[in-house]
Amino acid sequence: xxxxxxxxxxxxxxxxxxxxxxxxxxxxxxxxxxxxxxxxxxxxxxxxxxxxxxxxxxxxxxxxxxxxxxxxxxxxxxxxxxxxxxxxxxxxxxxxxxxxxxxxxxxxxxxxxxxxxxxxxxxxxxxxxxxxxxxxxxxxxxxxxxxxxxxxxxxxxxxxxxxxxxxxxxxxxxxxxxxxxxxxxxxxxxxxxxxxxxxxxxxxxxxxxxxxxxxxxxxxxxxxxxxxxxxxxxxxxxxxxxxxxxxxxxxxxxxxxxxxxxxxxxxxxxxxxxxxxxxxxxxxxxxxxxxxxxxxxxxx
Numbered sequence: 001x002x003x004x005x006x007x008x009x010x011x012x013x014x015x016x017x018x019x020x021x022x023x024x025x026x027x028x029x030x031x032x033x034x035x036x037x038x039x040x041x042x043x044x045x046x047x048x049x050x051x052x053x054x055x056x057x058x059x060x061x062x063x064x065x066x067x068x069x070x071x072x073x074x075x076x077x078x079x080x081x082x083x084x085x086x087x088x089x090x091x092x093x094x095x096x097x098x099x100x101x102x103x104x105x106x107x108x109x110x111x112x113x114x115x116x117x118x119x120x121x122x123x124x125x126x127x128x129x130x131x132x133x134x135x136x137x138x139x140x141x142x143x144x145x146x147x148x149x150x151x152x153x154x155x156x157x158x159x160x161x162x163x164x165x166x167x168x169x170x171x172x173x174x175x176x177x178x179x180x181x182x183x184x185x186x187x188x189x190x191x192x193x194x195x196x197x198x199x200x201x202x203x204x205x206x207x208x209x210x211x212x213x214x215x216x217x218x219x220x221x222x223x224x225x226x227x228x229x230x231x232x233x234x235x236x237x238x239x240x241x242x243x244x245x246x247x248x249x250x251x252x253x254x255x256x257x258x259x260x261x262x263x264x265x266x267x268x269x270x271x272x273x274x275x276x277x278x279x280x281x282x283x284x285x286x287x288x289x290x291x292x293x294x295x296x297x298x299x300x
Contacts, residue, residue: 004060004105006033007288008241011275013041015295016097016237025091025231026050027080027100027224031107032061034099039069048073049091051080053129057105079129081220087231094233100224103243104128104211106287116211118184118203124177126207126214136210140177145169155218156209157245160191164206180207208244218246225254229268229298237297243290248274255296270296 006012012034018024018041026035029050039048050073052058058075065073076086080100087095108128109116115125115136124137143151148165152158167190168177177183184203191202212218228238242248255270262268274292282289 004031004033004107005285005287006030006037007101007103007281007285007291008275008277008293009034009037011293012099012239012241013037015271015275015293016099016239017235018042018046018097020044020046022046022096023091023093024048025083025087025095025098027083027098028052028102029061029075030054030057030101030105032064034101035061035073036064036069038097038099039065039072046072049086049095050075051078051083051086053077053079054108055130057107060107081224083224083231084227091231094231094236096233096236098228098232098236098238099241100239101241102217102221102247103241103287103291112180115180116207118180118201118207121179121181124180124183124210126211128215132215134214136214137178139210139213140168140183141172151213152206152209154209155212155246156205156207158205158209160195160202163190166190183207212246218250221247221250222254225251225296226258229258232298234298234300237295239293239295241291241293243292248292248294251294255294258296265300267298267300268296269299270294 018038020042022042024038026048029035029052035048035050039046050061055077058077061075078086104116108114112120112122115122124135124140126136145165148168149161152164153161164187167186171177171186187203187206188196195202240251242251258268259270271294274294277288277291
């Protein structure tokens with residue numbers, strides 16, 4: 001089984017100012033990499049609550065954390081956007097730090113049956129929460145060319161969205177598009193030759209767009225940031241790791257608006273520039289290359 005390597009883990013622990021006796025919330029626990037580091041640093045009596053909408057990831061996190069930290073954490077099957085319900089029902093109080101890693105884990109990408117990877121053939125699924133109904137295949141088979149173009153352009157920031165959407169609609173009229181590799185090859189054939197062999201695969205941005213819409217990744221992100229602070233103690237910090245410009249733009253703008261709104265009597269302090277992985281980390285874990293960590297602290 002693939003092992004997921006958490007990105008910027010040392011930076012997260014440092015910027016969250018993790019310490020003994022403190023309480024933390026991991027809103028995207030995944031396989032438990034960041035949670036494990038937080039529990040380690042907050043030993044012997046720190047406590048962590050973890051949320052994830054992927055049940056498979058939660059099972060792996062439980063296996064990882066139970067070996068050393070039993071009794072010091074509680075995991076929930078929930079989307080990070082539903083954090084308020086978990087806090088109100090379970091935590092009942094404030095926490096000292098919150099982490100949200102908005103990326104797709106290498107384990108999810110490494111499972112072809114989940115449909116996240118264009119390098120191995122699998123169904124066009126892309127659901128992080130497999131109890132949800134909408135799949136990537138539903139979008140591919142049912143959107144109009146105009147809708148497809150808008151989706152790929154808006155959520156993938158793809159310059160060749162016109163070509164790609166037209167190719168998808170033309171192809172599905174002849175043959176159903178059922179697998180990830182089938183879609184990836186179709187995209188590759190319908191973009192300019194110079195774009196086919198660039199630094200990133202030509203299907204990357206289209207797959208990103210489909211994944212964002214299937215999982216509603218950008219919905220309520222700004223609201224999540226604004227609402228989390230009522231559950232942070234004074235001096236508590238929120239750390240968010242994003243992997244593409246759409247997410248990072250929302251995080252940056254929301255942080256900035258919070259800081260500027262209370263400029264005369266500052267309620268928040270933030271890292272103006274994102275924290276990025278070191279060259280060593282990128283060499284060891286190439287998937288970390290696009291990660292950006294932003295941190296904001298509640299001052300009063």
